[in-house]
Amino acid sequence: MEKLQSLRGMVDLLPEQMPLWQLIEATFRSQFERAALREIRTPLLEVTELFARGIGEATDVVGKEMYTFQDRGERSCTLRPEGTASVVRAALQHGLLSQGPQRLWYTGPMFRYERPQAGRQRQFHQVGIELLGFADPRSDAEAIAIAWDLLSELGVGGLALELNSLGDPADRAAYRTTLVGWLEEHQEQLDADSRERITTNPLRILDSKNPDTQAVLAKAPLLIDSLSEASRGRFEAVRGCLDALEIPYRLNPRLVRGLDYYTHTAFEITSSQLGAQATVCGGGRYDGLIEQLGGSPTAAIGWAIGLERLVLLLAQAQAADIAALTSPTPDVYLVSRGEQAERQALLLSRQLRQAGRSVELDLSGAAFGKQLKRADRCGAPWAVLIGEGEAEQGVVLLKDLRGDGEEQRLSSEQLKRALSSF
RNA sequence: GCGGGCGUCGCCAAGUGGUUAAGGCAGCGGCUUGUGGUGCCGCCAUCCGGGGGUUCGAAUCCCCUCGCUCGCCCCA
Structure with missing residues (x-):
């Protein structure tokens, strides 16, 4: 029989990684609360x-990357490819915005x-x-600062913030015309992929990774030069705020994010330690989306x-406190x-848990020696042993697994008291 | 969707045409039938992702297929 396994791109997170x-x-919850x-x-x-409607029909995400199917009511359903559209939908559906501005966070697959x-x-978490x-x-600056500080607090190294402004829709339309004109003139110097995009999505040619195309693009008109006075002023203001916060950034006029809804500020935080998919955080302003969604x-x-x-970044950071992370071990291993x-x-395992101790109960029925071996290996500092003799006398043996294996003979009341003190 | 690399036990891994398919870790059992951590002993892949083919003979060569992985496109 063929072995059952997870679908391609769907990965299990095993206890060891948790x-x-x-x-x-815990770190981002604390950050967000603050x-x-x-x-x-x-x-x-x-x-x-x-x-x-939200992300844009012409984007790759919508065009070829969505998990879409018909449900039993023959409605077309899609597993969310990103979080923003859903959050905006929920805010509109429940009238959150009529209660004033909303400061929200989310996480999930x-x-x-x-x-x-x-x-x-294929299933990933954001x-x-x-x-x-x-x-x-x-x-804009506050949002970026929250991301920056979160990553810093986690101790991620090798980070760089890249920043651009896409202007408002009118700026973009104007730039699009300018750029398409220029691209058409230089068409024969572009790679096939990029040539096709002149009509479908010209702005994205800008961050093509084809080195030849990049060389040609070096002389292409820049989006930033097409920004209106107001848009440019706004961008200056955002940069001023980042400077005030002493968050370093690099202007990247070629940074064009893949989702249609972005306007004005667009940014990415990348790491040199990530391989081909270097972006760890991406975001920007989307002043048109909410109206777009009704x-x-x-x-x-x-x-x-x-x-x-x-x-990935933290695992290779090998900071001592991260390398040392392990699953919690029980306080007590119960042998009987x-x-x-x-x-x-x-019964005792339940009473101890109710009293706040973590307890692993050996359910094997194996010999004392076997059970003790497991007690030792699970890392618990204490073992509690109950044999036939102890059971009859209503006592237990509390054994110190860390030290010399010293045992105390205790009533279960004495045991609870003894355990509450360590 | 397109390229490159890889696929031997739960994990790591030797083996490159004729071996009973090494070894290590983990696991299980014993020495020690009510006392762990060390040690010693034993068990643990009739089979090398799957299917065909070549050959007297294949984990080792060929073809197909599946999977993993890295990269392209794109993105977190």
Whole structure:
């Protein structure tokens, strides 16, 4: 029979890896709490139209990467490829924005049908924030600072912030015309892929990784030169805020994010230690999205961090505190032998847990020696032994597994008292 | 969707046409039938991702297929 295994690109997170994930989760929860953000959870499955309309029909994510299927009611459903569209939908659906601006965060799995490679799976996890209803340039800087500080607090090294402004839709349209004109003149110098994009998505030619194309593009007109006075002023203001926060960045006029909804500020945080998929955090302003999804015009900014990529970075960071992360071990390993003793041990395990101790109960029925061996290996500092003799006398043996193996003969009341003191 | 690399036990790994398919870790059992950590002994792949083929003979060569992996596209 063929072995059952997980679907391509769907990975299991095994118990051994969970301490690191939990550290990351605890860190961002704490960060977000300090930044006065509130958590929101939305469904993994949404109507396909939400993403088609929000992310943009022409994008790769919508065009070829979505997990889309018909449900039994013949509605077209899609496993969410990103978080922003869902969060905005939920905010609109429940009238959150009529209560004022919203400062939100979310985390959970996302799905994209792509070829897996280092730092990229078909089911992957993101954590992100969305500041809905904030237009002030300080909100751009605040959002970026939260991401930057989160990554710093986790001790991720080799980070770089790249920054660009995409302007407003009018700026973009104007630039698009300029750029297409220029690209058409230089068509024969571009690679085939890029040539095709002149009509479909010219802006994305800008961050082509083809070195020849990049060389040609060096002389292409820049988006930043097409920005209106107002857009340029806004960008200056954001940069000023970042300077005030002493967050270093590199201007990257070629940074064009893949989702259609971005306006003005666009940014990525990358790491040199990641391999081909170097972006650990990506985000930007999306002032048009909320209206696009049926709300009234509302400014907003957000970002998402890829947790698998973060795990990759932290795992190789080899900081002592990360390398030393292990699953918690029980305080007490409970060994028993004989029917009466086994029953007492079962009862005692519950009482100890109710009293706040963590307890592993040996259920094997194996010889004392075997059970003790497991007690030793599980890392518990204490073993409690109940044999037939102890069961009859209503006592237990408390054994110190760390030291010389000293044993005390105690009543279960004495045991509870003894354990509550360490 | 397209390229490159790889596929021997749960994990690491030797083996490159004729071996009973090394070894290590983990696991299980014993020495020690009620006392662990060290040590010693034993067990643990009739089979080398799967299917065909070449050959007297294949884990080792060929073809197909599946999977993993790295990269392209794109993105977190």
